[in-house]
Amino acid sequence: MEEYNLTCIRCPMGCALRVSVAGDEVTVTGNTCPRGADYGRQEVTAPVRTVTSTVPVTGGQIPVVSVKTAGDVPKDSIFDVMRDIRSASVTAPVKIGDVIVRNAGGTGTDVIATKAVGIKD
């Protein structure tokens, strides 16, 4: 049996988790909500992260728009996702939720805008 001490990153509570792995059996303790149990299980099997960044906007009120992956992506793919984000650009106007990059880094997850950017006057 393997034991891991993790800090849950699903919310700023940052619960101290103790995760035991015995074959296919994963037990999580120390969590204060179901999200913590999911995180603990996920983190020792296939860790995932949400990636956030910015993308340049042409003709916008501000030069860049903030973006995020619409869901979690495998931790190993963070830099593949970033490569696609860093080569992307968008034209104003942008609405929250607009898809900025499809299938970022081949993860099957889109990158979407998290801020509205109007057209520059």
Next chain:
Amino acid sequence: MIRRDIVIIGGGPAGLAAAVAAYDAGSRDILVIERDDRLGGILNQCIHNGFGLHTFKEELTGPEYADRFISQLTDRGIEYKLDTIVTDVSDTRCVTYMNGSEGVVTIEAGAVILAMGCRERPRGALGIPGFRPAGVYTAGTAQRLVNIEGKCIGKRVVILGSGDIGLIMARRMTLEGAKVLCVAELMPYSGGLQRNITQCLDDFGIPLLLSHTVSRIYGKERVTGIDISEVDENRNVIPGTEIHYDCDTLLLSCGLLPENELTRQAGISIDRVTGGPDVRDDLETSAEGIFACGNVLHVHDLVDYVSQEASRAGQMASEFVSGRKRDHLSYLKVETSGGIRYSVPQYISPKEMEDSITVRFRVDKVYRDRKLCVYLGTTKLREQRKNIVKPGEMEQVVLLKKDLGSASGTDTIRICLED
């Protein structure tokens, strides 16, 4: 003179939540004054996720969290002014502001809510020796340059201070292709949330050097390198321990200071530990009808708690304007000891308080296996086990009106850690 029921200074997370709550409590004549060119405050540059789990039951980024509250504000038709700076607040609730279209205007307010937020501790306050080359930024300034203005600020980065913004920027700079060499922290513990150490440093193999500080900055035009040295228990540099890093950028994440120039101008009593005003359980300051909430009151880790606190300030301000008067003689002082540095609120009225009140506080260092105890006079009201408490993570305890009912005017409420 122009009269408004409620004037809110600051259109960040605290000001927005206060305005919405004041409206929902029945007030209609509300004005939010914001000095930036948009509402949302610091949330606009906090593009990372992790906001809103308490408030909206989903994980949002900063700009998305701000957008939810801005929509609530505009849906209610609450008035706000942008590009407008408040220059004076009096203890009689006269608020003077100025902007490019109206010039200087003074408003008489029924109630004022202070929601000006906080600022970063600058280099000048840290006493770092060396020249003053380009390439030294506070972490929040760097965050604004990268996330709002889209600038690239450096390629090889050292971060001094392990506050949350510094940790978040370590990850952000790494994702942008920079090399973050290390995060040095003067104290023997981090000032940031453990989850940020996990996901911003550990995920990318960035070392956190505790009990270390910057002992020299090299470069005259631009930073060319820095020395990091170990410090002793008195936080003095230990000679001969310096490690040299070739770098072009130094970020400073060394604490946040509530921004209370206006509060001081109004002659409002300031808590010397928090740097924010003393408040009662209704978030009223020492000046009648002037309330405070958010980071201007004390620096929070979580915007969700800022929103909760600000909602109460909005509601209380609305009740004050409607004529609710409190018995000012009924307040008990909340004292803190045994490792607890401060509490907010600082005063509670057992007679006037709601059925329960959340008291928030911070400790002065890391403690393990302690009991959090609350006393009324010499009577122990509450005892709660704490496996670990850290200065970087705000703690809270809920006090009930029914437990405080027996208080006499000379009693104090005391919150402390015990073995």
